[in-house]
Amino acid sequence: MDINAWTALLAATIVAGTPILFAAAGELLAERSGILNLGVEGMMLVGAALGFIVTVNTGNHWVGLLAALAGGGSMAAIHALVTVSLRGNQVVSGLALTIFGSGLSGFLGKNYQGIPMNYGFKSLDLPVLSDLPYLGAVFFRHDILVYFSVILALFMWYLLYKTKWGLAIRSVGENPQAADAVGIDVSRIRYLCTIAGGMLAGLGGAYISLVYAPTWQENMTAGRGWIAVALVIFALWNPTRAVLGAYLFGGVEALTFRLQTMGINLSSFFLAMFPYLVTILVLVVVTIRRRQDAGAPQALSVAYDREER
């Protein structure tokens, strides 16, 4: 492989990692507040379908993006209602959301299957940076959403670790009793984080149907939602590590395509296993090391009831 093939592969890696990064960042935010949402795959699918349909009908991909945000956010709101207000089981609700989202997106997109789309995000070349040799091609000739996803992850890190709101979010995920006792509104924070997380999952889905593979196909997210859930664990609930993880998993995906076009027959099943395999390994390592402050939020997936005795 010559150097240009390498830069092309790395650039493809970043594009492939972007939808995963959006979804993982959203899930990370929700989990930091103590809400496990296994509906990411479903929310991404609804985001992908709505984003595509609305863009085709309005001719404006920004409006499509808004629809995807609204779709993912509304689905997450259902999850928040069930798990925060009604204190339902988070795993069950999340799984139901995924199945529901898969069906709903298939239904909505029935008449849009395979339609080509001519709108979408153009790559946004940055002055000077784009012209850097190799680096420019890898990092700085992407569409605006790629840049936004990285800024978002960094912003989320700043929010969680450097602001009092982040302190509040983390405290709700660690010990809601303690947060409540100092006057933090546990339910409100959990609602906000879950809904914002759903919006980001919707955005990740729309990135797939508008940019990555501009079309609509049933179940086109192909398990990326689950990779995002795994990625949150892989990143140990830290947004900056999520960026690296997203590109690692994105790289595997890009490599799969590349190898296939080159006629190398590495089983695609093996590569599909890879993200989960890595996640299991990370879990094993983390558990062995048992660092108190590096694990999952302690109240993850535990409902909070103030008057429980």
Place this chain on the structure above:
Amino acid sequence: MKRTPVIEMKGISKRFPGVIANDKISFRVYPGEIHALLGENGAGKSTLMSILAGLYRPDNGIIKVQGRAVKLDSPRKALEAGIGMIYQHFRLVDNFTVAENIVLGAPKSPSKINREQMETETRRVSQSYGLTINPGARVHQLSLGEQQRVEIIKMLYRGCEVLIMDEPTTVLTPGEVKELFEILRAMSRQGKSIVLITHKLNEVMEIADYVTVLRRGRVVGEDRIENLDEGRLTRMMVAREVAYSQVKRDKSVGQVVLSVDRLKVQGDLGYLAVKQASFDLRQGEIMAIAGVAGNGQKELVEALVGIRSSVSGTVEYQGEEINHLNVRERISLGINMVPEDRIGTGLVPNLSIIDNSILRNYYKEEFFTGFFLNYKKVRRYTEGIVDKYNVYFSDLKHPVNYLSGGNLQKLLLGREIEQKPRVLLASYPVRGLDVAAAEDIYGLLLKERDKGTAILLVLEDLEDIFRIADRVAVMYQGSISGILEVNKTSIDEIGSLMVGAQLTGVENG
């Protein structure tokens, strides 16, 4: 001159399913007052204060703060009104630092977190009341006494005028109790009011200015401390004379049943929780383990019953080493345990009384018909236990978490005693029980002792130790720092061993 109370509660009622926790209670606190709220467990003290702290909403009644009626429907509202509560289980985020816990949720803290500034603030508040704390330490690294200090600083940082403390001395060493009382007096001198929820009379007499006594959800008496004595307070609390059964100490203890030699046990956090434990336990004696919670008692007991493996050292049962035996093998030898958390480790909360009663021996042939459990037989067995041990229940098929603490403990203890143990280990068997239930439990234990069972009790209340135990082993930081005959020691001596004094250095008398 009539002062305005800082807190005035009038006609407060609160019902929980099946119980009236508070029944038209009126309660008043004045500025600078240390006010004890006294009563047995279940008298409604914590409920009343949780209402004041905004955690529970009252069904009826009004609350006035500094003369103005307020609606305290969330902890935030209560904090804004200057009322802070420190719960028995501290509400701190373990993975956060001290300073992070203190600024958490405080309206005046800046949006951007600045570690140094946060820690300086913490130091400033803590020093003004003479509280020492390391602001950069993570809460899970602190002792319970230090964690309590963090809670106090947290409330002071928020500018609370009224501080409610729920059973604050339970987790403290005698020395730490003295320090806490000094801090409370300093706060009271600066005009802060303190409400102490407690059932310990000696502490009330020592620190309180004013006492309100609750029984079964009602106020049954209140007065200034000068007009009261322990006898009157006891009568108000329990409304009957509690006849503490006189405990006879039988001098004729039998032979050694359980012998522990230089046992080391790993704790959950990876360091040695038990560093050095050696003792003999004889037939027909009760040996108490005294110590502040978290000094290795839990790990020691778990290692003896086989839940936790030991790092080195030996455990011998009637002269034979049993280190390698698992829990069931030890049970069949007659080593039984009543664990610290009776619901959770001891009993399965959502299983029925019937199911729980055979958890230890469900595999025994007596319960089976062929391949299947025979519930008629099981039921008869359960009925035997609840009759014999006076477990009060509505239906044997109901989950045990509907039972009260005393009944849970009688069921649990009864289940273990029915196994005919040779060695019985019990941790905090009367924790959270009212006086009558505690007497029942101690009665059962003494009866077991008289039958010749060797009993090891982990206890927190020194007075209980002196009443029921024959010998006492004191644990401090994972080591047994002394084993004493209860007849030949004093509360002071044990108290100083509990905080690390050496036996040889202690002058007796």
